[in-house]
Amino acid sequence: MSLKDLNRSLWVFHVNSGSCNGCDIEIVASLTPRYDIERFGMKLVGTPRHADVLLVTGPVTRDMEKKLKRVFEQTPDPKVVMVIGNCGSTGGVFYESYNLAGPVDQVIPVDVYVTGCPPRPEAIIEGVVKAWTKIEKQGEKK
Amino acid sequence: MFEMAKELFKQLFKKPFTNMFPAKHAPKSTVGFLKKVEEGKAKLNEPVPIPEGFRGKIAYDKEKCIGCKLCIKVCPANAFEYLEKERKVKYHLSRCTFCAQCVDVCPVNALVSTKEFLLSDYNKK
Numbered sequence: 001m002s003l004k005d006l007n008r009s010l011w012v013f014h015v016n017s018g019s020c021n022g023c024d025i026e027i028v029a030s031l032t033p034r035y036d037i038e039r040f041g042m043k044l045v046g047t048p049r050h051a052d053v054l055l056v057t058g059p060v061t062r063d064m065e066k067k068l069k070r071v072f073e074q075t076p077d078p079k080v081v082m083v084i085g086n087c088g089s090t091g092g093v094f095y096e097s098y099n100l101a102g103p104v105d106q107v108i109p110v111d112v113y114v115t116g117c118p119p120r121p122e123a124i125i126e127g128v129v130k131a132w133t134k135i136e137k138q139g140e141k142k
Numbered sequence: 143m144f145e146m147a148k149e150l151f152k153q154l155f156k157k158p159f160t161n162m163f164p165a166k167h168a169p170k171s172t173v174g175f176l177k178k179v180e181e182g183k184a185k186l187n188e189p190v191p192i193p194e195g196f197r198g199k200i201a202y203d204k205e206k207c208i209g210c211k212l213c214i215k216v217c218p219a220n221a222f223e224y225l226e227k228e229r230k231v232k233y234h235l236s237r238c239t240f241c242a243q244c245v246d247v248c249p250v251n252a253l254v255s256t257k258e259f260l261l262s263d264y265n266k267k
């Protein structure tokens with residue numbers, strides 16, 4: 001996979017798999033003029049079929065497990081999966097809930113974990129940079 | 143009418159509100175750009191200043207810790223693991239919700255909130 005395959009500008013689909021909405025608000029905040037990630041050619045799209053990147057928030061509730069898998073399969077390859085927030089990467093505050101099928105990496109493969117509860121928009125941008133470097137390095141190897 | 147003209151004029155000379163972190167636009171090659179930054183040839187823009195009292199990554203001073211387990215009791219996310227042998231704790235960053243209750247409760251101030259928040263990674267910490 002290289003950046004050429006993804007046509008440089010990353011289109012993003014956001015899946016909420018049972019988050020508290022904190023991270024979702026930060027994702028929207030990074031689209032506001034103050035942070036404006038659209039200057040990198042990124043935008044939120046309405047369907048996974050148009051997306052290059054999946055942003056997953058939340059610890060994956062049992063109800064969302066199948067749906068998350070389906071969204072993952074609907075996203076065309078090559079794709080990048082980013083987990084936003086600590087509850088998606090380890091369970092975070094929901095760690096002892098009876099209703100967890102996750103965390104996310106037990107359901108779908110994850111490329112980048114963005115730490116924070118919620119992470120600041122800059123932390124999300126940093127995660128994107130990490131994802132970007134990963135794709136570029138993979139592209140060089142080929 | 144005059145009011146509007148004034149506002150228009152002001153907007154014309156205002157700098158954009160966007161904070162250009164970490165670069166104004168996506169560079170041609172991110173790896174190349176980051177290398178340049180390391181060599182000092184390019185500069186990263188600073189993030190938006192963080193407010194007073196911001197709760198970032200918790201810094202843990204192992205020397206100071208007396209192993210009282212109070213932080214384990216108050217932590218809502220169970221981010222501390224007790225090390226039986228050493229009588230110390232281990233802090234798991236990717237479990238923490240940054241509530242700083244442990245900072246308030248620690249009797250010897252072994253835990254402190256830092257301003258560090260750019261913490262994303264390829265693996266969980």
Ligand code: SF4
Nearest residue numbers: 019020022085086087
């Ligand atoms: S990481 Fe924290 S803020 Fe984000 S969705 Fe989970 S609980 Fe909410």
Ligand code: SF4
Nearest residue numbers: 217238239241242244
């Ligand atoms: S800040 Fe809160 S969640 Fe994080 S380790 Fe301390 S008590 Fe636990």
Ligand code: SF4
Nearest residue numbers: 207208210211213248
């Ligand atoms: S509260 Fe402070 S002294 Fe007690 S175990 Fe935790 S870090 Fe150590």
